Amino acid sequence: DTAVSQTPKYLVTQMGNDKSIKCEQNLGHDTMYWYKQDSKKFLKIMFSYNNKELIINETVPNRFSPKSPDKAHLNLHINSLELGDSAVYFCASSQESRGVQETQYFGPGTRLLVL
Amino acid sequence: GDSVTQMEGPVTLSEEAFLTINCTYTATGYPSLFWYVQYPGEGLQLLLKATKADDKGSNKGFEATYRKETTSFHLEKGSVQVSDSAVYFCALVNTGFQKLVFGTGTRLLVSP
Numbered sequence: 001d002t003a004v005s006q007t008p009k010y011l012v013t014q015m016g017n018d019k020s021i022k023c024e025q026n027l028g029h030d031t032m033y034w035y036k037q038d039s040k041k042f043l044k045i046m047f048s049y050n051n052k053e054l055i056i057n058e059t060v061p062n063r064f065s066p067k068s069p070d071k072a073h074l075n076l077h078i079n080s081l082e083l084g085d086s087a088v089y090f091c092a093s094s095q096e097s098r099g100v101q102e103t104q105y106f107g108p109g110t111r112l113l114v115l
Numbered sequence: 116g117d118s119v120t121q122m123e124g125p126v127t128l129s130e131e132a133f134l135t136i137n138c139t140y141t142a143t144g145y146p147s148l149f150w151y152v153q154y155p156g157e158g159l160q161l162l163l164k165a166t167k168a169d170d171k172g173s174n175k176g177f178e179a180t181y182r183k184e185t186t187s188f189h190l191e192k193g194s195v196q197v198s199d200s201a202v203y204f205c206a207l208v209n210t211g212f213q214k215l216v217f218g219t220g221t222r223l224l225v226s227p
Contacts, residue, residue, distance in 0.1 A: 031213055033213075033214070033215075035215075040219070041153075041202055041219070041220045041222075042217070042219055042220070043159075043204065043215075043217040043220075044217070045214040045215065045216075048213055048214060050213075055213070056213070056214050058214070090158060090159060092159075092215075094213065096213065102213075103149070103161055103164060104161075104208075104213075104215055105161070106151075106158045106159040106160070107158055108157065108158040109157075109158045
């Protein structure tokens, strides 16, 4: 069983469209994340949710809106897609423990190409 | 803010050569340190980690020691294989924050 799964794996779309990426984890973790990897392989956090509550929002444009229906799911909705949104988006999850930095487990990534 | 600096790649080695990928960090407090690996076309996999000073993380023949005095977490392997070709990311998570801060990644190319 895949621990952290994402759909779709590939997403090709036109500029201006709205799209969603879904993430699910079956590890029982209570914290989930979205990271963006640009064309130079640089990885940066976008959002983090703990028990469905937003705890990290790293100056991401308002066009990006995460939604967590339950603690096993964290979806990413993107409005009015722009060329610069082309990247690989990774979902991750971890178990929060006070003062302990638990390992984050990553999904396989969603490769988004905006034309 | 917190940051991680890795050596520029690509690192090109012949099979069975010794590998070192340098990683240094800047952080307040006592972060945990990680190495993640990304094989071509795949997601990130945890390779090893260390949570406090002088800890050594190890996995699949790779090792890294958390050196607080030099703020470093260099990755080493005694004998690389072609299958080790990938991009390696050094990262940290600081106390009280759950976000991973990544280095820029180092591509390793191993030839037969």
